[in-house]
Amino acid sequence: MQLSTVLNGRQVSLDIAPDARLIDVLRNELELTGTKEGCAEGECGACTVVIDGVAVNACLVLAAQVQGKSVLTVEGLASAGHANALQRKFVELGAIQCGFCTPGMLMSATALLARNSKPSHDEIRRALAGNLCRCTGYAAIIEAVAAAADEGGSAQ
Amino acid sequence: MNRPALLAPRDLAALAAALHRATPDSRLIAGGTDLMLRLRASGIRPDLLIDLSGLRELAFIRKEGGLVRIGAMTTFAQIQRDAMLAIHASCLSRAAAHVGSVQIRNVATIGGNVANASPCADAMPALLVLDASVGVLNRAGNIERRPLRDLLAEAGTTTLGTDEAIVDFSFAALSANQRSAFGKFGARSSVAVAELNGAMIVKLDETQRTITQARIAFGSIGPAAFVDDRVAAVLLDKPLNNDTIESFAQACSGMVSRSIPHRSSLPYKRHAVRGLAHDLGIAIQGAPMGSGAAEGFE
Numbered sequence: 001m002q003l004s005t006v007l008n009g010r011q012v013s014l015d016i017a018p019d020a021r022l023i024d025v026l027r028n029e030l031e032l033t034g035t036k037e038g039c040a041e042g043e044c045g046a047c048t049v050v051i052d053g054v055a056v057n058a059c060l061v062l063a064a065q066v067q068g069k070s071v072l073t074v075e076g077l078a079s080a081g082h083a084n085a086l087q088r089k090f091v092e093l094g095a096i097q098c099g100f101c102t103p104g105m106l107m108s109a110t111a112l113l114a115r116n117s118k119p120s121h122d123e124i125r126r127a128l129a130g131n132l133c134r135c136t137g138y139a140a141i142i143e144a145v146a147a148a149a150d151e152g153g154s155a156q
Numbered sequence: 157m158n159r160p161a162l163l164a165p166r167d168l169a170a171l172a173a174a175l176h177r178a179t180p181d182s183r184l185i186a187g188g189t190d191l192m193l194r195l196r197a198s199g200i201r202p203d204l205l206i207d208l209s210g211l212r213e214l215a216f217i218r219k220e221g222g223l224v225r226i227g228a229m230t231t232f233a234q235i236q237r238d239a240m241l242a243i244h245a246s247c248l249s250r251a252a253a254h255v256g257s258v259q260i261r262n263v264a265t266i267g268g269n270v271a272n273a274s275p276c277a278d279a280m281p282a283l284l285v286l287d288a289s290v291g292v293l294n295r296a297g298n299i300e301r302r303p304l305r306d307l308l309a310e311a312g313t314t315t316l317g318t319d320e321a322i323v324d325f326s327f328a329a330l331s332a333n334q335r336s337a338f339g340k341f342g343a344r345s346s347v348a349v350a351e352l353n354g355a356m357i358v359k360l361d362e363t364q365r366t367i368t369q370a371r372i373a374f375g376s377i378g379p380a381a382f383v384d385d386r387v388a389a390v391l392l393d394k395p396l397n398n399d400t401i402e403s404f405a406q407a408c409s410g411m412v413s414r415s416i417p418h419r420s421s422l423p424y425k426r427h428a429v430r431g432l433a434h435d436l437g438i439a440i441q442g443a444p445m446g447s448g449a450a451e452g453f454e
Binding site for chain 1: 159
């Protein structure tokens with residue numbers, strides 16, 4: 001079937017299997033390998049992407065369901081090769097260890113900051129509850145999101 | 157490899173037409189958070205997928221007089237945030253807030269939760285105590301109302317036909333003398349599959365002291381969620397206080413022994429359910445967290 005969607009701000013159209021998962025289309029068809037597959041069952045959040053403004057697990061979404069919607073992946077955060085404020089704070093504050101959870105953390109935080117520009121630490125924790133960090137670097141991740149919010153969210 | 161056909165109806169007439177083509181091997185997909193996993197785990201290849209996500213008319217929350225109606229494609233994020241439900245169906249509000257993670261709640265729907273019929277589905281005990289009825293669309297395009305309890309069958313199955321789809325839920329809004337609560341017991345405080353869950357509604361007399369009606373439902377104990385009248389009877393004509401909640405907790409323990417006498421999880425669950433009962437009791441008393449008889453475990 002033909003899938004048409006706005007991906008990272010650009011209109012894309014491609015042929016997909018009707019039962020394909022969004023994560024497989026992103027990684028295998030579109031070669032956007034920033035989105036990671038961890039548990040493949042909606043527990044770890046490594047595959048988090050933002051669809052029409054809300055965070056979802058790409059491993060649980062039927063690709064066909066993003067027809068006509070807007071999909072943002074971690075590749076869509078930087079512009080012209082420059083990391084956005086949120087990404088910079090992750091780097092500056094050591095919120096990245098092995099890095100596997102980072103794309104998912106960034107996307108959950110992006111969805112949070114888009115609807116709540118000044119989240120409390122508690123709100124940040126709740127927004128990231130569906131993202132696991134096996135390195136357990138949660139404290140630095142929460143600080144990075146809070147610092148990005150202080151600088152005006154994820155505005156690029 | 158055989159790929160399924162995919163239909164994405166945009167209105168109920170198109171959905172009815174799609175149901176005409178459904179066979180026992182076909183699947184309806186709402187948010188997909190359960191079905192996508194089931195398809196991968198089982199290796200089942202449906203002949204037809206009917207994608208319900210384009211049915212915008214089934215994503216709604218309304219109060220019509222004393223009746224609350226919720227469309228089948230309403231997400232748990234929408235239910236959790238709804239101010240009217242927080243007052244008139246607080247047990248369902250709280251159940252929605254306990255489903256999975258933010259990412260899951262953003263796509264998972266109340267219709268999908270019921271149709272998937274997991275024994276630990278969080279919406280189920282809440283909808284059961286609310287005595288919800290379910291609007292079911294058939295392939296002729298007619299909508300029939302059935303009590304939710306009539307839909308429940310064995311774990312993971314419902315009595316819905318392959319050519320039927322849930323379109324909405326409806327129940328009476330809680331009145332001023334009623335209070336409701338939802339409780340869940342899992343391996344961690346969030347993003348956990350329920351090992352036990354339950355919901356309760358009590359009605360108090362005018363003095364707000366004595367319980368005149370009670371309705372309790374439990375999930376994750378046996379193959380399907382259920383309403384238990386024997387446990388509810390313990391609360392009748394009693395004051396809503398910690399002593400009553402303690403006898404309620406003991407009755408819950410007895411209920412687990414009756415419900416799953418041969419399960420290996422019995423010794424654990426008959427003890428753990430006391431914690432759930434106390435959580436429900438605290439929530440229903442409206443006491444702040446951590447006060448009074450907060451600990452369910454000795």
